[in-house]
Structure formats: C-alpha cells, structure tokens
Amino acid sequence: MTTSAPESVLDVISELLIERLDIPSDEVRASTPMRDLLTDSLMIVEMAISVHDMLGITVEEEELRAATLEEFAASVEARRTDR
Structure with a gap:
C-alpha cells in the first residue's frame, strides 16, 4: 500500500482490530476502552x-485492558519514537 503520508499508530491498530479480529468498524472508536473491544483472553494475546x-512494540496484557484505544495507540507511538 502506498500513501502520501504514513499511517498513524491509531490507524494501524484500528485496522488490526477490524481486519484481524473481525471487530465491526462502527465499534472501533478512539474513546472505546480496549477491554470492550478485546472481549476474551485469546483476542488480547x-x-x-x-x-x-x-x-x-511489545505490549503487556494489562496495557490492553486498562486503556482506551486512543490511549493505547499513544502509548505505542511514544515507544516507537523512543527508539
């Protein structure tokens, strides 16, 4: 895929939720708690x-349970830029 600007981490994570975990796109909103999107331990893993x-980026299970989608994406982005 070629785009004029790189995808944001929020976009990448949203796509993972929709495409790999089959979460309906209308449920994937920045303010949604990750625990509401990832409803079982297999989805978290x-x-x-x-x-x-x-x-x-390596993430822990607790990170996925404790944050909203937007907070989780910001945390991942911060670790990517620290490299």
Whole structure:
C-alpha cells in the first residue's frame, strides 16, 4: 500500500482490530476502552502479537485492558519514537 503520508499508530491498530479480529468498524472508536473491544483472553494475546509483528512494540496484557484505544495507540507511538 502506498500513501502520501504514513499511517498513524491509531490507524494501524484500528485496522488490526477490524481486519484481524473481525471487530465491526462502527465499534472501533478512539474513546472505546480496549477491554470492550478485546472481549476474551485469546483476542488480547492475538492483539499483542499483531502489534509486535506490525509495529515492533511489545505490549503487556494489562496495557490492553486498562486503556482506551486512543490511549493505547499513544502509548505505542511514544515507544516507537523512543527508539
């Protein structure tokens, strides 16, 4: 995929939720708690693996449970820029 601007981390994570975890796109909003999107432990593990594969960032299960989608994306983005 070629775009004029790089995708934001929020966009990448949103796409992972929609495409890999089959979450309806109308449920994927920045203000939604991740625990509401990732409703079981398998989804949490799959999301952590996907974030690592796509963005090279290791995330913990508690991060995925404690933050909104926007907060989680900001945390991942901050770690990417610290590299």
